[in-house]
Amino acid sequence: MVLAGGLFFWDRRRFLPFVLVVVGIMAMGYGFYCIVPNPYELIHLPEYAVLTVLLFMAVRGSFGKWMPNRRLYFVVGGIAMGISAADELFQGILPNRFFGWRDFGLNGLGVVLGLMVVWAWMENSGPRLED
DSSP: OHHHHHHHHTSHHHHHHHHHHHHHHHHHHHHHHHHOSSGGGGGHHHHHHHHHHHHHHHHHHHHTTTSOHHHHHHHHHHHHHHHHHHHHHHHHHSTTOOOOHHHHHHHHHHHHHHHHHHHHHHHHTSOOOOO
């Protein structure tokens, strides 16, 4: 964190938001660690965040010219949550696996985290799309 924060130190308007985001992510991680009995379930957060970022890049590359920016976020979030629901339902029919609402909720939080990362990237450094 210190090394990455040092990169933003010279650009003071990005340094404070960077530190606040990192501290917020650390606080959320600690909170989830206290709430979730199995810490290995937290892998759902980065797994679905990365899935959401990749889906956003794919959908934007295919349909970004015709779709407004706000609608793009909803479409990508819906696709990612559909994949999450299908994954959990498929686990429910497998032997020795279980459907879990907690897992579905963690998947949803991962999707939201991925959309926040995409939004921050698009707002700060990426090309702007018209609304």
